[in-house]
Amino acid sequence: MTILGIDxxxxxxxxAVLRDGVILGQNTVYTKLTHSQVILPFVKRLLEDTNLxxxxxxxxxxxxxxGSYTGLRIGxxxxxxxxxxxxxxxxxxxLEALATNCxxxxxxxxxxxxARPGIVYFGVYDSDGETLTNITPDAVVNAEAxxxxxxxxxxxxxxxxxxxxxxxxxxxxxxxxxxxxxPHERLQLxxxxxxxxxxxxxxxxxxxxLSARYLQITKAEKxxxxxxxx
Amino acid sequence: xxxxxxxxxxxxxxxxxxLIGARLHGGDVIAYRGGLGAGKTTITHGIAQGMxxxxxxxxxTFALVNEYRGKINLYHFDMYRINGGLDLETTGxxxxxxSDSVLAIEWSENISDExxxxxxxxxxxxIDDETRxxxxxxxxxxxxxxx
Numbered sequence: 001m002t003i004l005g006i007d008x009x010x011x012x013x014x015x016a017v018l019r020d021g022v023i024l025g026q027n028t029v030y031t032k033l034t035h036s037q038v039i040l041p042f043v044k045r046l047l048e049d050t051n052l053x054x055x056x057x058x059x060x061x062x063x064x065x066x067g068s069y070t071g072l073r074i075g076x077x078x079x080x081x082x083x084x085x086x087x088x089x090x091x092x093x094x095l096e097a098l099a100t101n102c103x104x105x106x107x108x109x110x111x112x113x114x115a116r117p118g119i120v121y122f123g124v125y126d127s128d129g130e131t132l133t134n135i136t137p138d139a140v141v142n143a144e145a146x147x148x149x150x151x152x153x154x155x156x157x158x159x160x161x162x163x164x165x166x167x168x169x170x171x172x173x174x175x176x177x178x179x180x181x182x183p184h185e186r187l188q189l190x191x192x193x194x195x196x197x198x199x200x201x202x203x204x205x206x207x208x209x210l211s212a213r214y215l216q217i218t219k220a221e222k223x224x225x226x227x228x229x230x
Numbered sequence: 231x232x233x234x235x236x237x238x239x240x241x242x243x244x245x246x247x248x249l250i251g252a253r254l255h256g257g258d259v260i261a262y263r264g265g266l267g268a269g270k271t272t273i274t275h276g277i278a279q280g281m282x283x284x285x286x287x288x289x290x291t292f293a294l295v296n297e298y299r300g301k302i303n304l305y306h307f308d309m310y311r312i313n314g315g316l317d318l319e320t321t322g323x324x325x326x327x328x329s330d331s332v333l334a335i336e337w338s339e340n341i342s343d344e345x346x347x348x349x350x351x352x353x354x355x356x357i358d359d360e361t362r363x364x365x366x367x368x369x370x371x372x373x374x375x376x377x
Binding site for chain 1: 322324
């Protein structure tokens with residue numbers, strides 16, 4: 001089983017190949033707004049470096065949300081192109097893939113991505129040291145909700161994601177129970193997307209079923225409701 | 231803190247923009263208020279110069295956003311056709327908010343619910359063909375302009 005993983009959900013563009021339990025290669029760069037220029041040359045180089053062609057890939061996995069609006073569209077569009085030969089693909093939660101960075105931590109993991117000022121994407125996962133269990137569904141919340149979630153849990157908590165320094169400083173500065181994922185595990189990694197896909201392998205789909213999960217439905221519904229009421 | 235200015239030509243508006251631009255830093259958001267032809271793009275021209283950006287500023291009406299890259303980037307938005315948060319999301323607006331960028335937003339009225347708390351508001355009123363009243367509602371950085 002050879003899985004190509006792609007993550008363009010944040011400022012990091014990342015791609016990786018996992019074959020039979022071995023990460024054959026990974027390219028990751030912190031690029032900000034230029035994913036559309038970066039990701040395809042990245043994949044091409046990775047395949048060359050690992051001596052593979054696209055036809056050697058059994059499944060393409062992609063972080064399908066939540067995350068940057070344009071970033072997710074770039075990653076997903078690229079994957080749809082790579083699957084034009086009928087190859088299967090699989091969208092994984094960006095937050096679950098982030099939690100997978102810390103899968104060995106034997107703790108509760110809070111995956112946190114900056115959505116907009118004061119608002120974060122929030123996923124809660126438990127690690128037993130080898131596997132992850134989702135505790136509450138991925139959501140868009142006010143940053144204060146992270147404090148509440150921490151207060152209602154007794155054990156160790158690991159924070160992972162792009163806004164965790166701010167969250168730690170704001171809510172948990174004096175709290176040793178709350179730890180930060182180290183820099184090499186803190187941001188999106190395509191190798192974690194591959195591993196997450198492996199854990200959900202029975203959810204593989206065809207490329208026309210793949211779409212972004214923005215987690216903005218509450219907001220969208222609110223806007224629609226307001227529009228209808230006018 | 232609110233500061234008021236009168237400018238008597240497009241050149242004077244650009245010059246005021248230059249003074250504002252020199253005082254900006256990454257993470258600032260400027261919200262413009264003022265109707266068609268008020269001079270929002272004109273003052274942005276000055277702001278870009280004040281930030282040390284070399285490119286010519288043009289109206290973002292058709293593109294929704296124009297990007298000017300430099301030491302600090304300037305993203306110049308036009309929200310005339312944008313209605314509310316969901317619409318805004320599809321412009322990639324939140325992706326542009328960053329500590330090394332300044333956002334300058336025309337027709338900010340359309341997204342007033344989505345603006346950050348520490349926004350700098352610049353209101354431009356047309357007095358006659360050449361004269362504009364320009365009001366800056368921001369922090370102490372702009373206090374010394376015109377003194």
